[in-house]
Amino acid sequence: MSNTMRIAMNGYIVVIGGINVDIKGKAFDKIFIGTSNPGAIEISPGGVGRNIAHNLALLNVPVMLLSAIGSDAQGAKVLKDTGSHGVCVDHVLRSDVSLTGTYIALLDNMGEMTAALSDMQILEKLDVDYFKSKLGVLKNASYIICDANLPAASIEFILSTANSFGIPVCLEPVSVKKALKLKNYLSRIDFITPNLDELEALTGMNAKTDKAELMAAQLIESGVKNVITTLGKEGLCYTNVIGSKRYRSIPSTVSDVTGAGDSLTAGFIYGLMKHGSIEKALICGLAAAAITVSSKETVNPLLSEENISRLTLECSLDNMLQ
Template identity: 40%
Template sequence: MITDAERRVLEEIIKNPIAGQGEIASSLGISRSAVASHISSLMKKGVLKRGYIVNEEPSVVVVGGANFDIKGVSFSEVIPMTSNPGKITFSPGGVGRNIAENLARLGIKTRLITLVGDDMYGDMLLKEAEKAGIDISGCDSISHRSSGTYMAIDGPDGNMVLALSDMEIFKEMTPEFVRTRQKALESASVIVADTNIPIDTIVYLKSQAAALYTPFCIEPVSVPKAALLKGHLDGVYMITPNKEEAEVLAMMDIKSDKDVEKAAVSIASQGVSVVVITLGQKGVYLYYDGMGGFINSIATNVVDTTGAGDALFAGIVYGIYNGYDIKKSVRYGLACAAVTVSSSLTVSPMLSPVYIEKIMAAGN
């Protein structure tokens, strides 16, 4: 990640590629030696080549779903087969989009690759994504499909009772579609996919990540979609199944802590470097390099659990992007999840590196 001072020097170079160090120093009001130091650092980070040729700033590329979310929260215990009084809200969502917004709020340059319908929901999704700081140059709209839509019903405790999704549009996100975004993949420090996209596309992204020596991380999304990953996990760097998704991937029932450990080992044996099994308020089980252990969640006042998994995933990717060790990355993700569940919004506006560091410090 480049510093603010390095970014200002980089902006001067982009504006005038033939400017000398003295000219840049004069423009920014800093010393020539400081400019030389920043340029040296930018070269070491791979942002600049010799001759001040600018490489594209490393980014995280997220390939996945962007949906229009409809969320209902019942005022009391949900009673089936009848109308339940409650509150209904509308917001942008989708696993891929949520992960991208979390990353953007954490200060990471994030590109989203997705499809929306040529409709009012699609327009709203793209405008809100751009407003959140997400690069949407890899997004497109199509007229023959409606935008992805997700509807969830939560109980008064904030836990989901039922959800329905219309994700037909993401069948159009074929390998051919993603291939036209190759430049974005080549500039990525981490490539992320959710399983709303076709399995052929996930396999293609995995092969590209391998060719580019770039970590490839998958969010399984749901039990039926996680099942599609079986036989395709070899070469995945990190995956974050919940208990039910882990049962499908490991092909076993999980009824105890020992079962959680066995499931993680089974998933890792299929070629995954880092397995993070999410366990709700209990935290996660992390397995990597032949070692495993439980990591507790950070205690907080739970308002709504929607989006917690997306925030956890984004926080772990933030750590990977910044070169943290995997345990610190997971703890960072747990802090992001804690901030998210304490908000009624799917992506908390409180999310920032400074605030997350405070949460982590308090949690320790």
């Protein structure tokens, strides 16, 4: 399988998507539905787009974030925190009529997600007119990473703009419901990073009877160039027009899985920019995910080029392939 691409080795990444307040509750013991469960609750900056941008900044990748916050204390705090880590937040929209997005996640005592609820209505403010005003930012990017929290019309505009200027786009489906809005634009997508549930939604197939490879192949037939199916502790499945390969996850002590997919996407794009190789980039993504799940924080401050390099050096390609 060919795994090398021509990649811009300089420039900046534009990340488009959610920026919000994360509220995470982790149970001390087994969760019982319908009653209160003892546990620990933490509040931190979050949002798929924001998390990806933060991870890229930790990996010394120049990154601009396009998103929206409310004119409230929560939004100001999240934006200040995000900017302090090196993410350019100059182009984030401030709304006087909408509240900053909020995400609530319930984790079991093993750190696995049981349920989640997100209020991302503010991202409806990121309409086509907003992105037209950011055309100068978009057209000069080396990569665009976009999450599916955006209105469908905005996603279509971003993809059309990127295609016009030859900029590769990576789409993060975010959730089953939000993944559905991507179905009309599959032929314009360079990279997509669904989990199995999102892959089911995109293909109409059933993961219980159809393998990830088969479902991903359907996306390739629909025009997607590269499909990276995340499989949790089982690693990932990479699919392109030539075929599929599975890569094992990198062993790590799991504290909290929240944010693992976001860091995998960031690590993958970082790997593409640094190495220009799909296989090396995938291993960088898995290394970033391993670092992330070892921390209770959604974005692990220990994520760095040095730690990515250390983990990838310990993992030969033969050992990573399943």
